[in-house]
Amino acid sequence: MDTSQVREILASHISKIRIHSSHEHIGSIDSFGKNTSPWFPVDIRPALPPSTTSLLDLLFSPYTTPQLTAMGAIYPPDDAFTDDDAFLEAIGILRPIIKSNAGIGVLVCLDRGLKILYGIGLNEALLDSSLNLLLKLNFEIKKSYSDYFQWFNEVMEKTGTDSILKPVHPEFFLSDSLKENAGELRHSIPIMRIDSLVGFHHDDKILDFTGVERAAGFTIKNSSNVDEMITWFFGICDTFDVRSLKQLQAYSRPISVLDCTREEMSKALDTLITARGDGAFAKYRDEALVVQNYILRRILEEADIRSLPYQIHTGMTNLSQSNPAQLESMIQQYRNVSFVLLHAYPFISEASYLARSNPNVWVDTSWLVLQSPEILQIALKEYIGMVPADRIFSSIDSISLEEYAGGIALTRSILIDVLTEKVASSFLDIEEALYVSERVLGGNCKELHRL
Secondary structure, X not given: OOHHHHHHXXXXXXXXXXXXXXXOOOOOOHHHOOOEOOEOHHHOOOOOOOOOOOHHHHHOOOOHHHHHHHOOOOOXXXXXXXXXXXXXXXXXXXXXXXXXXXXXXXXXXXXXXXXXXXOOOXXXXXXXXXXXXXXXXHHHHHHHHHOHHHHHHHHHHHOOEEEEEEEEOHHHHHOOOOOOOOHHXXXXXXXXXXXXXHOEEEOOOEEEOHHHHHHHOOOOOOHHHHHHHHHHHHHHHHHOOOOOEEEOHHHOOOOOOOOOOHHHHHHHHHHHHHHOOXXXXXXXHHHHHHHHHHHHHHHHHHHHHHOOEEEEEEOOOOHHXXXXXXXXXXXXXXXXXXXXXXXXXXXXXXXXXXXXXXXXXXXXXXXHHHXXXXXXXXXXXXXXXXXXXXXXXXXXXXXXXXXXXXXXXXXXXXXXXXXXXHHHOOOOOHHHHHHHHHHHHHHHHHHHOOO
């Protein structure tokens, strides 16, 4: 069998595989409400409909905005989101900036997704001197989002997706809007973020427990409240049969979690409560880390009892403190926790080693294709062969349906390339390659999360 025949067989098979995506943030764009980090409105309220959504909302997502503003872009005025002339003026300003970012993964995925869903790609529209394609694309986006949940389900079907996992805060599960198949819930499975429990670092508050205090109805004033919070949190997990936890603390602290006694936590928390609001964050960072370490350890203990999967942000930010190798002792201590290593770049090899060496570790391609399709290809080349096939997940970590559609299409295409090369080099036979594709694109996620 020659290489072209191998590719044809793999392409035919992979194009038909139903997707179970392990990590998506669809809906975290401004038309659903401005975020007060880390609380995007869609992470708190199920079935939240958007306001009018335009191409500019998709372009100024949480992923693209830093890239565009770093190159001189300014967030468009309000009328650019509703008025055609103001929209075209804003796009005219953006056009050279987008061109200078050609090839950046998130824009590549957005371009591909727009082409798949609307028949007009971003680059094609920007090159049209008549501006008609831009106006048509903008109109079609607004029309689709005007019946958002119908559009959501259409995109899931068009992309061959059976389910996506969506990290949400505890308030999501307590909302009156949480009903079977409500809004996006026909395809979207909520999993639990632990972030509001751990307390984000803020200069003026030292540790911010606002989200969990709002949801739980009590204030974190002492160590007893911390224990009460953890009991309350896992009560929700048990009641709603939460399938996984998700942690992103690598943005603001070391990924490793030191041992901490309750007495040490209590003493540190007393210091922080006394100093709350005085703006002296730097002075009390060590105390904040102690409190976080205690809470994270307690969460891991409870997750271990329940054998819960635990998605954890690694790499990509805070590089000196986000290498997944720093998790090794925790992975070995909490053997009933299934650690899912998100992102990992540029620590792909460290993640591969951990997953190969520990049966409770999985690797997830989350966010990689949005950084660069080539990075996803590098990761899959290393993962497939180094990591058991039953412990590789694929996801996009997308912000919008359009990013998701483009990201899934590129992921399928890159997986075809990688597996074709491995069969052509006799690293895999064709049956093994078909099996790997099924596991990576959905089988592993479906199995681990009981979907």
